[in-house]
Amino acid sequence: MIARQAAAGPAILEVRNLSKRFGGLWALREVSFSVGEGQILGIIGPNGAGKSTLINLITGHLRPTSGEVLVDGKDITGARPWVIAHDRVARTFQIVKPFRGLTVRENVAIGAMNGSDPDSSVGDALATADRLLVLVGIEHLADAAPSQLSVADARRLELAKALACRPRLLLVDEVMAGLRHQEIDAAVELIHRLRDGGITIVVVEHVMKAIVSISDHVLVLHHGTVLAEGPPREVLADQRVVEAYLGHRYARRRSP
């Protein structure tokens, strides 16, 4: 896919010099980037690169040590997660977090009752949930318990819960990890459809194939800093990125 950054609208998410320190360890250091409206940004990086920390900082589940997060020009740095959710930022969790004891439909409805511009009654929220379950393709599991879902379906539930919050910016944390090829294709198609529906999307992912086919723009994190940034194919050809992912020896063998 060609880079759409130039064509993208004004920045809906802007991260400036964001840092997070856990004790003596900098999980994230001076990270800056921006995402234009209607764009899909892919964030990749090896384990421990700081990808999930970055998402947690943006959504208020962690407070940054320093730096700023702006959503649509509004400073939301350090705000509580529900305040940020009401600012139309939604997320999925890397480790799925269903509300046990409720059905799949009710899980999604909770997002519709509490997110931005929420439904005013439980009945309306349940109706919204039913429509979203069709969108992500698990409407046949509406009355099931979340614990009965397969890995792929649990990820779809996470996505539906986030969508129920009526986001303008959606942060997707490793929604494809552990999925089979077909399931990944379906997830990629779904994310494209969400973008076409007007949602700006940040995808954190381990699966290379998915990132290349999905993203307009890619950011590579390594040891908490931005290693490379640009259109997917260029970034993946970058010598430093290959080294970070596959090690120095592999990089040397491959390069002329």
Added chain:
Amino acid sequence: MTTAAPNAGGAAAILERHRHGRQERLAAWLRSRTLANSWQWLAGLVIFIVMLGLQQVMDPGTQRLLTSVFLFVALAQGWNIIGGYTGYASFGQVVFFGLGAYTVAVLMNNYHVSFWASMPVAILVGVAFAVAIGIPLLRLRGHYFAIATLGAAEGSREVINNMTPVTGGGLGITIPTFGAQAPTAYFGKPGFYLAFLIVAAGAVLIAAVLSRSRFGYAMVAVHQDEDAAAGVGINTTRVKVVAFAVSAAIVACAGGLYAFQQIEFYPTDVFDANFTVLMVIMVVIGGSGSVLGPLVGAVGLELLAQFLRVNLGTYNQLIFGAIIVVVVVFFPQGVVNFFRDAWRTRQFSLLDNVRRYRL
């Protein structure tokens, strides 16, 4: 996707919706009522009316027993809101019972305020104290919250105990109930039966309405996963504090009424940790996180305790404890939740149930 997916832009279209006005929503709700989804409300109403009617043909002993059953129904429903639905097991909930009781007693005795004016104040005091200790304590999770609330209850009892000029301290307090001295005439046995029945019914009604509301779903979400709940826009701090306050209001209300019924009592009576323990046991055995669970737990255990007291004499407490242990082992999720799940899955084996919930 394997299913027929909506066209591009589906996400936006799906989230579009028209707003309903209040009247429109009420009309829609009334239209949606059928026997299948209203029978629980009707059953509750029928039980309430039967309890009213039975009072006319009841002997005084039964009347006294049922009065205390109603008290525990209210207490268990109150505890279930914070401990069951929201998942914050308070081991100091008796503090609101004691505060409610002392507010009513002090107002009626020291200031000759009528019972009817004292009760709302008692509820307000309970709510205010819940908010005051809830904001710091509800940041603690699990055991830490349990221990902190236990400490708050023990500490409050000592404060009341030492405020002798106001509360009478360890010498106790007496509500004037007869003659010109009485701010409100004593209700007598039939009156308190009715009053506790109304408080219990009110508690059940509050729990039933809450559990079906957006707030009820928010409590369950906070219980299951606070990070995920906050992520979908739930103000978790507010949900926890409000749940704690509602729970406190019910318990304080029961405490205020209990004070008037007892006439004379001591700090150790109304701040008795046994009340908290019974609330917890009744909810856990009945089934937490449902309306029916605490109801079944409170009625079942209070009737059982009375039966054992009458028929076993000396060893009744021992047998009562043993029965609680056996029930908890076989129904770890609570009696009501077991039968609901068993009915749904058609698996009634108790041994399988024990295995499934083995900790």
